[in-house]
Amino acid sequence: MNRALWSGFLVLSLGLPRVTPAQEPLPPAADVKLVIGFSQCTVKEPWRVEFNRRLKEHAERNYPNVQLDMLDADDKTEKQVGDVKTFIRRGVDAILISPKEAAGLTGVVKEATEAGIPVVVLDRDVNYKDYACFVGGDNRVIGRAAGKVVVEMLGGPGKAKGVIYEICGGLASTPGQERRDGFHEVVDKEPGLKVLGGLDCDWKKDKAHSVMQDALKANPQIDLVYAHNDPMAHGAYLAAKAAGREAEIKFIGIDALPDEGVRWVKTGELTASLLYPTPGEAGLDLAMKILRGEQVEKRVTLPTRVFTKANVDQGGEEVRLDK
Numbered sequence: 001m002n003r004a005l006w007s008g009f010l011v012l013s014l015g016l017p018r019v020t021p022a023q024e025p026l027p028p029a030a031d032v033k034l035v036i037g038f039s040q041c042t043v044k045e046p047w048r049v050e051f052n053r054r055l056k057e058h059a060e061r062n063y064p065n066v067q068l069d070m071l072d073a074d075d076k077t078e079k080q081v082g083d084v085k086t087f088i089r090r091g092v093d094a095i096l097i098s099p100k101e102a103a104g105l106t107g108v109v110k111e112a113t114e115a116g117i118p119v120v121v122l123d124r125d126v127n128y129k130d131y132a133c134f135v136g137g138d139n140r141v142i143g144r145a146a147g148k149v150v151v152e153m154l155g156g157p158g159k160a161k162g163v164i165y166e167i168c169g170g171l172a173s174t175p176g177q178e179r180r181d182g183f184h185e186v187v188d189k190e191p192g193l194k195v196l197g198g199l200d201c202d203w204k205k206d207k208a209h210s211v212m213q214d215a216l217k218a219n220p221q222i223d224l225v226y227a228h229n230d231p232m233a234h235g236a237y238l239a240a241k242a243a244g245r246e247a248e249i250k251f252i253g254i255d256a257l258p259d260e261g262v263r264w265v266k267t268g269e270l271t272a273s274l275l276y277p278t279p280g281e282a283g284l285d286l287a288m289k290i291l292r293g294e295q296v297e298k299r300v301t302l303p304t305r306v307f308t309k310a311n312v313d314q315g316g317e318e319v320r321l322d323k
């Protein structure tokens with residue numbers, strides 16, 4: 001019945017032949033099992049392990065009538081396409097997906113939506129926008145906030161000076177593109193700053209470590225590393241440490257997991273980290289609202305905070321999302 005409601009809504013919103021939805025949708029009875037498929041792109045990074053852990057705990061605590069089926073795509077687009085197709089074939093009630101990349105997952109998100117399954121897209125977006133809703137951080141705002149932190153650290157607006165080495169996440173994904181673009185909007189205005197690097201390290205610590213080894217050999221001066229996540233920032237830090245150059249370089253990352261980025265800011269290994277909250281709990285809440293026939297916002301933006309040595313013990317500082 002819930003799927004039928006959603007299909008009615010979808011058909012109406014797509015302007016296809018009219019289907020009359022039920023007048024007063026009732027919440028599902030507590031003993032009705034709803035099956036929600038969750039397609040996670042990888043669990044190779046700590047942020048995703050935490051994402052899954054929180055989502056699973058949230059589902060168990062709050063939705064005893066939900067069976068959450070999680071599939072791990074092992075960091076491969078083709079596997080993730082197959083995982084979503086499996087959910088479509090099984091006729092799950094809703095799909096949550098955190099895509100490996102935008103273009104490769106666009107088709108299957110469209111296919112699921114057109115099959116009448118509400119799809120909630122988490123953290124990384126796709127190019128098709130008629131899915132049910134999106135939940136994630138605003139990566140352009142985060143990129144800009146990182147840019148402002150960096151400009152301050154290197155001398156302040158109009159006076160900043162130095163050589164920055166940028167290490168990118170997956171550039172086929174929207175967070176990689178937006179963290180790069182937001183950052184450049186700010187730092188490219190500073191005539192005294194030079195940005196080197198920009199290689200796609202696919203969010204991986206080991207790749208960032210080896211890219212940084214080469215960067216250190218090629219560049220006698222690097223004042224700051226901006227990496228699109230904390231594992232890569234820390235990989236770069238370890239490479240600099242092995243070369244005896246960590247004290248002359250500042251390291252900025254994103255994620256700020258308590259046991260990772262926040263801890264590294266406390267120990268001084270990272271100079272700053274920006275919070276990127278995991279979106280699983282909010283995503284599941286939205287899927288459940290949709291299945292109860294409630295209207296939901298199309299885009300839910302999660303907040304961010306910046307952590308530096310000066311504010312880490314007070315829980316960091318909020319970044320305004322309109323900035």
Ligand code: FRU
Nearest residue numbers: 045047048175203229255276
């Ligand atoms: C984990 C991760 C995080 C990053 C996010 C971006 O896979 O790389 O570190 O913030 O994905 O989508």
